[in-house]
Amino acid sequence: MNGGSEKRSSWSAKASSAVNGYSSKRFWGKHLRKLSTQxxxxxxxxxxxxxxxxxxxxxxxxTTRMFILRRPKASTFxxxxxxxxxxxxxxxxRHGFRSSRHLGGGHKFVLILAANKGGxxxxxxxxxxxxxxxxxxxxxxxxxxxWGYHLEIKDMSTKKRYxxxxxxxxxxxxxxxxxxxxxPKAEWQVSNWFWWLDLHTYIMEPSISLQSHIFNHLPKVxxxxxxxxxxxxxxxxxxxxTHPYLTDTERSAVGDGSPESINLIVPQDCxxxxxxxxxxxxxxxxxxxxxxxxxxxxxxxxxxxxEHKEQDALEYLYTSQPWIRTSTAxxxxxxxxxxxxxxxxETPNDPRIFYNEKERDFLVNMAGCEWGRDCWAEMSTYxxxxxxxxxxxWERWFGKKK
Numbered sequence: 001m002n003g004g005s006e007k008r009s010s011w012s013a014k015a016s017s018a019v020n021g022y023s024s025k026r027f028w029g030k031h032l033r034k035l036s037t038q039x040x041x042x043x044x045x046x047x048x049x050x051x052x053x054x055x056x057x058x059x060x061x062x063t064t065r066m067f068i069l070r071r072p073k074a075s076t077f078x079x080x081x082x083x084x085x086x087x088x089x090x091x092x093x094r095h096g097f098r099s100s101r102h103l104g105g106g107h108k109f110v111l112i113l114a115a116n117k118g119g120x121x122x123x124x125x126x127x128x129x130x131x132x133x134x135x136x137x138x139x140x141x142x143x144x145x146x147w148g149y150h151l152e153i154k155d156m157s158t159k160k161r162y163x164x165x166x167x168x169x170x171x172x173x174x175x176x177x178x179x180x181x182x183x184p185k186a187e188w189q190v191s192n193w194f195w196w197l198d199l200h201t202y203i204m205e206p207s208i209s210l211q212s213h214i215f216n217h218l219p220k221v222x223x224x225x226x227x228x229x230x231x232x233x234x235x236x237x238x239x240x241x242t243h244p245y246l247t248d249t250e251r252s253a254v255g256d257g258s259p260e261s262i263n264l265i266v267p268q269d270c271x272x273x274x275x276x277x278x279x280x281x282x283x284x285x286x287x288x289x290x291x292x293x294x295x296x297x298x299x300x301x302x303x304x305x306x307e308h309k310e311q312d313a314l315e316y317l318y319t320s321q322p323w324i325r326t327s328t329a330x331x332x333x334x335x336x337x338x339x340x341x342x343x344x345x346e347t348p349n350d351p352r353i354f355y356n357e358k359e360r361d362f363l364v365n366m367a368g369c370e371w372g373r374d375c376w377a378e379m380s381t382y383x384x385x386x387x388x389x390x391x392x393x394w395e396r397w398f399g400k401k402k
Contacts, residue, residue, distance in 0.1 A: 108192045109210055110150040112179050113140050114172060115199060128376035135379050136199050143206045152179050170310050172196055172275065173294045180282050180290075198276040200366040200375055201337075204355075204386045213362055214265075214279075214335065222265060222329040224254035229330070229352070232272045234319050246322055255326040263327040264289070266314075267337040269353060269367070270344040273311050273318075276365040277337040285327050293317065337365045340382070342373050355382075360389065 115133055116125065125133070137153060144151035154175045176194060195210070214221055226236045237253045238246060249256050263286050265279040280286050293313060318324050333339070338355035343366070347353060355361050364382050369375035 108215075109147075110152060110179065110183070110194045111140055111144055112152050112154060112172075112175060112194055112196050113137065113199065114154045114156050114175055116156055128374070132376045132379045133199060135383055136202065139202055139206075139383070140197065143203045146206055147209050149210075152182070154179070170294070170313075173290055173310055176280060177287075177290050177294065180287070183282065193279050193281050195279050196275065196277065198365060198367070200369055200379070201277055202364050202366075202379060202382045202386065203362070204364055204382065205360055205362050205390070206386075207390060208362060214331070218259045218262065218329075221335060222259075222262065222331050224257070224262075224329050226330060227253065229268055229332075231268060231270055232315060234315075236325070238322055243322065250322045250326055261327055262329040264324075265329050265331050267331050267333040267335070269333055269337070269339065270347045270350065273315050274333065274337055274365075274367070275311050275314070276367050277363055279336075289317070289324060292321075334359075334361050336363055338363060340364060340366055340369075340378055342369075343367050357385065357389070 113136070115137060140151055140153075143149070156171050156175070176196060179194060193210075193215070226234055230236070237251050240246075240251060243251065255261060263281045263283050267274050267278065280290075293310070318328060333353055334356065338361040339353050340355055341348070344350070344353050355364050366373075366375055366378045366382075369378055
């Protein structure tokens with residue numbers, strides 16, 4: 001009897017504690033949680049006065065800190081993912097940066113651009129000529145500012161020393177000498193290379209530095225043996241029979257083969273040396289070359305025979321003076337001096353000479369445009385093309401379609 005009564009009392013106790021499917025434990029747990037959410041909360045990041053402490057959301061800093069502490073693996077993964085995304089995206093966005101001075105190391109280079117602000121020696125310029133000059137100068141300023149290079153704009157207008165007996169176009173030799181004097185010998189290691197640019201040139205790829213394009217791998221992009229491309233058929237190297245007094249280095253087709261001995265970098269076109277865009281390094285060798293090149297004695301004797309004037313003079317010196325060959329290197333024309341259609345009419349289909357849009361040639365030289373072609377039309381065409389090719393990622397995605 002007692003055992004049956006105990007079972008009934010136990011059963012009635014359980015039944016009374018569970019009403020509508022809820023146990024007493026679940027009932028009190030639910031209401032205690034509801035009550036706890038209404039109590040004031042404390043955070044070390046709340047103000048001392050306590051204002052805003054009740055029910056206030058934790059700050060982003062606090063949330064981030066707690067996330068890092070509670071989930072270190074997930075935080076590390078997200079951090080690495082962010083670094084990876086920045087690494088992948090930054091190359092596509094770098095064209096939008098206004099300056100790359102910190103990457104250029106530009107103090108080693110001086111750009112020389114000769115302008116005829118006074119209208120030239122032989123004739124005054126018209127509106128299109130003024131416009132071409134303005135665009136060319138702006139193009140060189142933008143490039144020099146982007147990479148931190150020095151830019152020297154030299155005024156060649158109405159100088160009698162250049163106009164005497166049609167010596168205009170010889171001025172680049174004298175101007176290079178003047179520019180080098182602006183940088184004293186103490187700065188030889190600072191301003192190593194001088195880049196001469198004719199007025200009718202346009203830098204098509206301003207996002208490419210001279211270092212990455214040429215000077216970081218000079219032996220690979222230049223050649224010393226002119227027989228690789230020799231439109232003038234210059235005899236090279238000189239034989240021991242005709243020049244027994246020369247050293248082995250002077251008789252070698254490649255000189256000493258060291259990039260350190262290169263002091264002059266010249267492209268060739270279909271007619272020989274082209275000085276619309278070339279490099280010369282300040283050195284004792286280059287000062288000696290410039291003095292001989294500018295020597296009025298040679299000019300007076302040969303200027304009537306030299307159709308291309310200072311270019312023919314350099315070709316003559318290279319041919320007749322073995323010491324000049326040892327420090328002269330050549331560079332494929334399209335590396336720094338591509339031509340537009342219409343130039344080099346003798347070889348209109350030579351792929352080594354003319355601008356190639358698909359291969360993104362570095363610079364266009366509208367050589368000879370003043371003789372029967374429209375310089376301004378060519379300049380404006382290549383300006384638009386350069387702008388199109390060098391659009392930023394944002395401009396390509398969201399720019400106006402033309």
